[in-house]
Amino acid sequence: MENVKEYIESGILELYVLGDxxxxxxxxxxEMAAKYPEISAEIIEIERSIEFYAEEHxxxxxxxxxxxxxxxxxxxxxxxNTFLKAKTHQDDDNVRSLSAARVTSxxxxxxxxxxxxxxxxxxxxxxxxxxxxxxxxxxSALQTDKVRIANQxxxxxxxxxxxxxxxxxxLKLKGTAKAPAAAMVLAWNSISKKVMVAxxxxxxxxxxxxxxxxxxxxxxxxxxxxGVFDQPKADTVGVKEMKAIASAQGFAVTLExxxxxxNPSMDQMVVIGTx
Amino acid sequence: xxxxxxxxxxxxxxxxxxxNREKIAVEALYDMYSASLFGVxxxxxxxxxxxxxxLQETFVKIWHSFSGYSAEKGRLFTWMVNIARNLAIxxxxxxxxKNQSKNHELENNVxxxxxxxxxxxxxxxxxxxxxxxxxxxEQKSILDLxxxxxxxxxxxxxxxxxxxxxxxxxxxxxxxxLRKHFNE
Numbered sequence: 001m002e003n004v005k006e007y008i009e010s011g012i013l014e015l016y017v018l019g020d021x022x023x024x025x026x027x028x029x030x031e032m033a034a035k036y037p038e039i040s041a042e043i044i045e046i047e048r049s050i051e052f053y054a055e056e057h058x059x060x061x062x063x064x065x066x067x068x069x070x071x072x073x074x075x076x077x078x079x080x081n082t083f084l085k086a087k088t089h090q091d092d093d094n095v096r097s098l099s100a101a102r103v104t105s106x107x108x109x110x111x112x113x114x115x116x117x118x119x120x121x122x123x124x125x126x127x128x129x130x131x132x133x134x135x136x137x138x139x140s141a142l143q144t145d146k147v148r149i150a151n152q153x154x155x156x157x158x159x160x161x162x163x164x165x166x167x168x169x170x171l172k173l174k175g176t177a178k179a180p181a182a183a184m185v186l187a188w189n190s191i192s193k194k195v196m197v198a199x200x201x202x203x204x205x206x207x208x209x210x211x212x213x214x215x216x217x218x219x220x221x222x223x224x225x226x227g228v229f230d231q232p233k234a235d236t237v238g239v240k241e242m243k244a245i246a247s248a249q250g251f252a253v254t255l256e257x258x259x260x261x262x263n264p265s266m267d268q269m270v271v272i273g274t275x
Numbered sequence: 276x277x278x279x280x281x282x283x284x285x286x287x288x289x290x291x292x293x294x295n296r297e298k299i300a301v302e303a304l305y306d307m308y309s310a311s312l313f314g315v316x317x318x319x320x321x322x323x324x325x326x327x328x329x330l331q332e333t334f335v336k337i338w339h340s341f342s343g344y345s346a347e348k349g350r351l352f353t354w355m356v357n358i359a360r361n362l363a364i365x366x367x368x369x370x371x372x373k374n375q376s377k378n379h380e381l382e383n384n385v386x387x388x389x390x391x392x393x394x395x396x397x398x399x400x401x402x403x404x405x406x407x408x409x410x411x412x413e414q415k416s417i418l419d420l421x422x423x424x425x426x427x428x429x430x431x432x433x434x435x436x437x438x439x440x441x442x443x444x445x446x447x448x449x450x451x452x453l454r455k456h457f458n459e
Contacts, residue, residue, distance in 0.1 A: 011443035014450050017349070019357050020427050030348065047350040049453040050422065051311070054356060057423075058310035059317045065327050066305055069334045073301045 004036050013039070017046045155238030159198060162239055167191045173251060173271035179205050182270045186215075186242075186251060193244040195251075199232045204270055207231055207255055214260040217248040218274065226251070228260040250274030281306040286351055293341050305334065308352065312359045318423040319363040329366055333359040364425040414449030417442055 016029045033040040168187040175182035185201035215226035227242045252272040254264045282303040292300030320326040420426040432442045
């Protein structure tokens with residue numbers, strides 16, 4: 001009992017009520033209060049007197065504040081209680097729930113429709129794009145073809161020009177004993193002195209990389225260099241212009257080292273022809 | 276003021292109604308305690324508009340955190356006045372409050388408000404006021420510092436230049452004095 005009295009007189013209960021003590025002290029006071037009714041009675045007395053002190057200093061807030069505060073609290077109350085009731089009521093309302101459902105499903109379906117259209121469009125675009133690519137490839141192939149054919153035509157045209165021109169004398173060179181299958185056609189213009197080899201007609205044995213064919217003109221029994229040429233690749237058309245010569249009785253072709261020789265290697269003669 | 280119908284319940288009834296979230300509890304709470312709480316807040320915040328804002332915040336907080344109150348730990352008003360005091364002190368210490376109002380010297384402030392509010396005291400409490408004024412000035416200043424200003428008794432001792440033990444004694448004596456009057 002002495003202890004309790006001392007505890008009360010220490011002034012800690014006043015500080016407790018004023019909220020001016022640490023959490024540990026607070027727990028201690030509450031423990032004591034639970035144990036000793038005198039202490040809890042004392043606490044209530046202190047609280048009462050402090051409460052009266054506050055009342056003594058009471059100040060009425062302005063009249064309109066009451067409505068303001070009550071409104072802000074009752075809005076919350078509405079959130080807590082009234083709203084639940086309102087919700088149940090809404091469930092009974094057929095028209096509302098139906099229209100709400102309709103709106104949702106409308107948006108749901110229109111969304112699905114949009115999505116489907118989008119997918120179809122993407123598929124179509126991809127298809128179209130690959131077709132376009134294909135067409136482009138075909139087109140460029142055709143263009144290459146066309147250029148090649150046009151070239152060929154113009155070359156053939158040149159070739160024909162040679163044959164049509166009466167000034168040209170066409171000479172067929174025939175294979176020698178060394179290459180009986182060999183043959184070649186050339187044309188010599190006695191006026192312009194041009195010598196043209198019809199590339200498509202050249203049928204000479206294949207030569208290695210170190211050798212070339214050399215054309216010779218036979219002038220008064222002597223060979224005159226007319227220039228070198230390679231065995232033409234397959235499918236080549238047109239004419240190849242050689243060196244010019246004023247007069248010749250015949251032409252012959254020999255196989256010579258690259259660049260040609262000053263005098264023909266007679267044993268390497270593959271074709272020959274005279275007018 | 277007295278012409279208006281005010282709702283008053285016993286503390287037990289009020290606590291029960293608040294716990295059940297009844298509408299009448301909100302009105303009773305306001306009618307019973309707004310003036311006392313506003314008195315405390317006004318002591319801390321001189322600006323009437325800001326003080327009323329804090330009072331509103333106080334009621335909102337009381338309403339929302341009411342589950343945190345238990346009758347075993349003390350009277351309802353003690354719990355509420357702590358909320359009001361803390362909100363008001365937080366407001367005073369907040370940056371924008373400091374920017375918009377000059378802080379008066381503490382003790383001047385208390386008397387300043389006393390002068391300012393003299394005319395609004397409830398007439399029915401005038402008798403009590405006379406009794407309370409029999410508090411010795413040194414008891415009153417300590418009680419005001421701790422109760423209204425949120426000072427700890429240690430800070431109050433520093434502010435008044437008085438030893439801690441003396442502070443505690445004066446506080447206790449002051450409150451005993453109050454009890455004596457209110458129990459008469």
